[in-house]
Amino acid sequence: LVAVYTKVPAEDLNAFLARYGVGEARSFKGISEGVENSNYLLSTTTGRFILTLYEKRVEAGDLPFFLALMEHAAARGVPTARPVADREGRALQTLCGRPAALIRFLDGVSVSAPTPAQAAAAGEALGRFHAATADFAQTRPNALGPDGWAALAARIGDGADRIAPGLTALIASELAALASAWPADLPRGTIHADLFPDNVLFVGDKVSGLIDFYFACTDIRAYDLAVMLTAWSFEGPMDRHRPETAAALVGGYRRAHALSAAEEAALPLLARGSCLRFLLTRAWDWLNTPADALVTRKDPMAFARRFAHFRDAT
């Protein structure tokens, strides 16, 4: 499922920690949080932290945006992973030749089959995140918006038919349909852009943490809720739609942030875009990951199946 790429020797860790006021290492374990970066769970004499070394899949130039965003949201009470600054006020460091950051540990467990109550809590947490970042001044383009989809589809070419016959044509028709219909006038803001159940920690039915901000960007705000509809409201190998979970996501969001009639009406279309985004990146990874690699390839076809639901609704 997962890989830690960079091994941090204890000696380097101790030199790194000396920059901070967080005490000395008590334990230090590589963890499998995401495949893009190397992550360690660190316990010190003063608390628990995640130490992240950013590997090449994350652009180093984007890191100040991500870290500032996490700090901004956490400072406003959103339960987000919070970077720790060293004694000189810097959150972004270098360790073992890689950009690195120390982030406060959040309790909680992600769920693979969220209940409607958990979906409502997660939707509300997204609304709180949007409210808290209304005054976040930094911006970052969405590399995986409509332009990015077209570029990725071109790189995949007809390779998609090796995953499933007809997939190339399905991608082309969705790209064309979304290019002409994609809304231009919906409110924009800072979005998480990848709020799958993997990225929400719960203690019981309460959200204890939003994590993995490394796709965050500036884009149509309601698209973030559409990503959640795509990711949370289907179940089982046939991706059966669960309307009560979808309603809970939207209802929960509304408890924390307004959603205009125009935004709500656009959700099925935005969700089609979200299906295409995850279909394309998974298809690319599928075609470029050896079948015998230790990383589990995620099935791109889940999002082809979910297309149909949202297309019928638009």
Add this chain to the structure above:
Amino acid sequence: LVAVYTKVPAEDLNAFLARYGVGEARSFKGISEGVENSNYLLSTTTGRFILTLYEKRVEAGDLPFFLALMEHAAARGVPTARPVADREGRALQTLCGRPAALIRFLDGVSVSAPTPAQAAAAGEALGRFHAATADFAQTRPNALGPDGWAALAARIGDGADRIAPGLTALIASELAALASAWPADLPRGTIHADLFPDNVLFVGDKVSGLIDFYFACTDIRAYDLAVMLTAWSFEGPMDRHRPETAAALVGGYRRAHALSAAEEAALPLLARGSCLRFLLTRAWDWLNTPADALVTRKDPMAFARRFAHFRDAT
């Protein structure tokens, strides 16, 4: 470096924890402890644990031996990972279709460049482990003893020359030399058999944990100390021998367990056997791991270089 193979959904985790009296899950992270098994760091409302799912590289039939050994040593005050029994007294469980065990978490950090003081403490911990297991009644043959080396060398065949020219001949000559010289009359006992620096946790210079007992077996007791000499007392890419570390390992061991003159005299020969054992398993993994896999292949040649030191001493 590492892979978690089996993903445990939160729902399965909760059902599993209900068998125990350890409270409810507060956090749950896949960790990269060893490549043979899937390991999770679990925090509950009562403490911290490692949850291990045993993958196919560990023989399920050996698990009762490993778990009983860990319990036996921990109960006698050796700082070893200790299995937790469920409400019905069972340590060995099934989770997600795999054998599984819940083990108490140990604080501490493994060091990559041990100091002589740390080597002495680790040698002493090995001595305490040997003293504590003198009355451990279960036995397990060493699958990676002389017979195992010959079988593995035969499977590798002349593939070793693809790693380094001449390696096949070196292996053959060491196999023959050790087969005729291997001692038959040294004291036997329960040995860890893999006590590399990776498998010893420290808080400062104090040993807080011995971990990874999944090569433990019944064999020549001094061979365990020879494995440590092989693994701990060389440094740098040229594997320069560090005599002060070697002396610290032996001196530390003697603080906790006797070492006869015959055992001490046999250490260089036993260490040649240890070099061959790790050379062979690393060579096998090297030849059978794709170069682009996410698991780092460990260099077999480190042990070819260490041969020379011990051969000169025998």
